[in-house]
Amino acid sequence: MDADMEENRPEKEGRKRKRSSEIAKQETDRKFLPHWQHERTWLVYDTEQNSMFCTLCQDLKMDNSFTRGCQSIRLIRIREHEIEKNHVYAVSQAQRSCEQWEIAKRNALLQTKIGVLNCMNMAYCLAKEDVAMAKFPSFLSATECLYVTDDLSKTVNIGVESYRNELKAREFIMCLADVIRDSILEDIRLSPAFAIGVDESTDISTVEEMVMYSWYLKNGIPVTTFLGLYAMPKADAESITRTIKETVLNYDIEESRCFAFGSDGASVMTGCEAGVGVRLRNTVEPHMLAFHCLAHKLALCTKSAADGIEFFGNFDTILHSIASYFSRSGVRKKIFLDIQKALGFESVIRIAKDCHTRWLSKGFSGESVYDTLPALVEEFRSSAAHSDIAKTLLSHVTSVEFLGTLCFYKDILHKLNLLSKCFQADNIDFEVAADLVQGTRVGLEA
Numbered sequence: 001m002d003a004d005m006e007e008n009r010p011e012k013e014g015r016k017r018k019r020s021s022e023i024a025k026q027e028t029d030r031k032f033l034p035h036w037q038h039e040r041t042w043l044v045y046d047t048e049q050n051s052m053f054c055t056l057c058q059d060l061k062m063d064n065s066f067t068r069g070c071q072s073i074r075l076i077r078i079r080e081h082e083i084e085k086n087h088v089y090a091v092s093q094a095q096r097s098c099e100q101w102e103i104a105k106r107n108a109l110l111q112t113k114i115g116v117l118n119c120m121n122m123a124y125c126l127a128k129e130d131v132a133m134a135k136f137p138s139f140l141s142a143t144e145c146l147y148v149t150d151d152l153s154k155t156v157n158i159g160v161e162s163y164r165n166e167l168k169a170r171e172f173i174m175c176l177a178d179v180i181r182d183s184i185l186e187d188i189r190l191s192p193a194f195a196i197g198v199d200e201s202t203d204i205s206t207v208e209e210m211v212m213y214s215w216y217l218k219n220g221i222p223v224t225t226f227l228g229l230y231a232m233p234k235a236d237a238e239s240i241t242r243t244i245k246e247t248v249l250n251y252d253i254e255e256s257r258c259f260a261f262g263s264d265g266a267s268v269m270t271g272c273e274a275g276v277g278v279r280l281r282n283t284v285e286p287h288m289l290a291f292h293c294l295a296h297k298l299a300l301c302t303k304s305a306a307d308g309i310e311f312f313g314n315f316d317t318i319l320h321s322i323a324s325y326f327s328r329s330g331v332r333k334k335i336f337l338d339i340q341k342a343l344g345f346e347s348v349i350r351i352a353k354d355c356h357t358r359w360l361s362k363g364f365s366g367e368s369v370y371d372t373l374p375a376l377v378e379e380f381r382s383s384a385a386h387s388d389i390a391k392t393l394l395s396h397v398t399s400v401e402f403l404g405t406l407c408f409y410k411d412i413l414h415k416l417n418l419l420s421k422c423f424q425a426d427n428i429d430f431e432v433a434a435d436l437v438q439g440t441r442v443g444l445e446a
């Protein structure tokens, strides 16, 4: 038995050696399978070295087979590494820094969002107040100088650096305008009916422009809103009608619900054969009402009435000369204001200049002359010795004719200006307008 065992030992050891060399060969022959990396972002396989590495352990400079390079390419080795103490620690550290990164990222995004919103708010405020966008960066800086708590060291930081410039401010305004316009257009689309109002003017570069407004109902309440400003290469009835129709079409508003059209009453607008009102009535809605703006109409009526009175022409020229006398000289203006103070005026008044296109603005000019008459007489009297204009104006403002007309003028235009202001309210219905006209008539006749 022992002899047999002795005989068999070399054979057994030979088999054992053979088996372990086979295992070693199998191990070196094993291939790395890419799907082992699934959900193991830390696992890296180096084909040249035929080794597996753990990037998490490498980052923390751990000393283990996966930092030196594991050549036993088996899944079981990876699993064993996963539960090794130093690998578990490396994973927890990585998760922690990942969470910190997420928090930092969230905070940075929040700060950027707040910064952009602050910039947008500032741009919106400047636009609403008609402040030039060039002032945008300085307004942001000024706001940052405001103390926001009792602690004087705490100030606010507004906006992302790259957004603090005029160009970005304009971009913000355009974005905000899109949002505001969309909400207005949606309201008009939902309104059972709407009206269009237009007026034309020439801008400073002599380009003909047309402004367009809309009136509509929102929750049963009338709303007036600005629709747009359009450059008009030609300001004839055909071009104006086309621009109105194209605007309504582009804004996706149903044109057949346009029931009224308002204008300044120029013949191109209200002409009974080919005016814009008639053209819209013929092509959009046969029952459309065309209105001549009440405030324009009032100004025209007043002007026609005044044209019939001979002295009014001279009177206007004198008022204009008085305004020019002061507007052309800072010294005269200052002396005039000093005289008012010396005469005990409660508040100093400047002579208002009338505006040719707004006839009723003459009322304000007349009123300022009426209110400062003693100071005016004093100024012209003291300057008459060395100024012919002052001398002439003195003779005018002290004449009975001028003084009588001034009182008359002030009385009438004051009432008409109040009426005009009422007509220019955002919304006014015809019943109220009729009452206002009646009330003004009674006031004038009294």
Ligand SMILES: [Zn+2]
Binding pocket: 054, 055, 056, 057, 058, 066, 081, 086, 087, 090
């Ligand atoms: Zn590891």
